[in-house]
Each structure stands twice: as structure tokens, then as C-alpha cells.
Amino acid sequence: MSQVNNKELLKLIDKFVELDEKEDKDLEELSKIGHQLDHKILECELIAIVNNTEEYNEILRLIVEDENNSYFIPTFTDIEEAKKGVESLSLNQNQWPYEFEVFSGIDILDIGIEDEEFVGLVVNPYNTDFIFPKEDLISAANCNHNH
Numbered sequence: 001m002s003q004v005n006n007k008e009l010l011k012l013i014d015k016f017v018e019l020d021e022k023e024d025k026d027l028e029e030l031s032k033i034g035h036q037l038d039h040k041i042l043e044c045e046l047i048a049i050v051n052n053t054e055e056y057n058e059i060l061r062l063i064v065e066d067e068n069n070s071y072f073i074p075t076f077t078d079i080e081e082a083k084k085g086v087e088s089l090s091l092n093q094n095q096w097p098y099e100f101e102v103f104s105g106i107d108i109l110d111i112g113i114e115d116e117e118f119v120g121l122v123v124n125p126y127n128t129d130f131i132f133p134k135e136d137l138i139s140a141a142n143c144n145h146n147h
Contacts, residue, residue, distance in 0.1 A: 006077035013130050038140035042105040046075040047082045052099045072122040081124045088126040
């Protein structure tokens with residue numbers, strides 16, 4: 001597995017959250033950083049948890065509990081975050097054989113884009129828990145400028 005390093009992405013997420021929590025929000029700045037984040041997540045290498053049995057090979061999905069049964073694809077910014085995810089989900093290699101696999105954000109979007117139940121990516125669930133909605137990711141992927 002390549003060395004995944006997403007410090008720049010995490011700094012940008014922190015900056016967005018900090019601005020969003022201010023009482024007097026700068027909506028223009030938030031929009032600008034949000035757009036940068038959408039591009040950044042598509043470029044980044046991210047870790048996904050994949051079921052690796054011979055008959056079933058699929059990225060783990062986190063179900064959103066609603067009438068549509070939608071799901072997020074959980075992504076992790078480093079191996080330690082991925083291990084926290086496995087622990088939080090109580091995944092057992094004997095019951096649900098898994099492996100960590102590195103994908104670019106755009107590759108993960110390509111996997112879920114045609115699925116109507118896919119609602120977006122969530123980064124470092126159980127810690128950062130930052131959500132990238134599918135519509136925003138599609139918009140960034142179709143954007144003709146970068147940041």
C-alpha cells in the first residue's frame with residue numbers, strides 16, 4: 001500500500017469547520033473553501049475498507065437510516081484512521097474478511113456515481129466525520145478549473 005498522506009486535506013477541512021462555526025460566517029469564503037475541498041478530495045489518495053472474499057469484493061458502505069436506505073462510502077486519510085474505523089465497526093477478519101485498499105477520490109466517485117442510493121463520501125468516520133455530498137463531488141469532477 002502506498003504511503004497515503006492527506007495533511008493538506010485535513011488542514012483544509014479544519015479551516016472550513018472553523019469558519020463554519022463562527023457566529024458571523026463569511027459565506028463567500030466558506031463556498032470557496034468548500035469548492036477547494038471538493039477538488040482536493042477527488043485528487044487525494046484515500047483508504048477504503050474492502051471485503052476481499054473471492055465471491056464478493058466491494059467497498060464497505062455506511063447505511064443512512066432513512067426510508068431510502070441510502071449509504072455513504074467511508075474513506076480514511078491514513079492507515080491509523082482506517083484501523084479506528086475497523087475497531088469502531090467491530091469488523092472481524094474471520095466473519096467479514098477485509099483489506100485496506102488505496103483509491104483516489106475520483107475512483108471512489110466512479111464506483112458509486114450510477115447508484116441512486118449513494119449519497120456521498122464521509123472522511124474519517126468516528127473521528128473527523130466530514131461529509132462530501134455526491135452532488136458536490138459530481139460538480140467538482142465536471143468543473144473545468146482546479147481550485
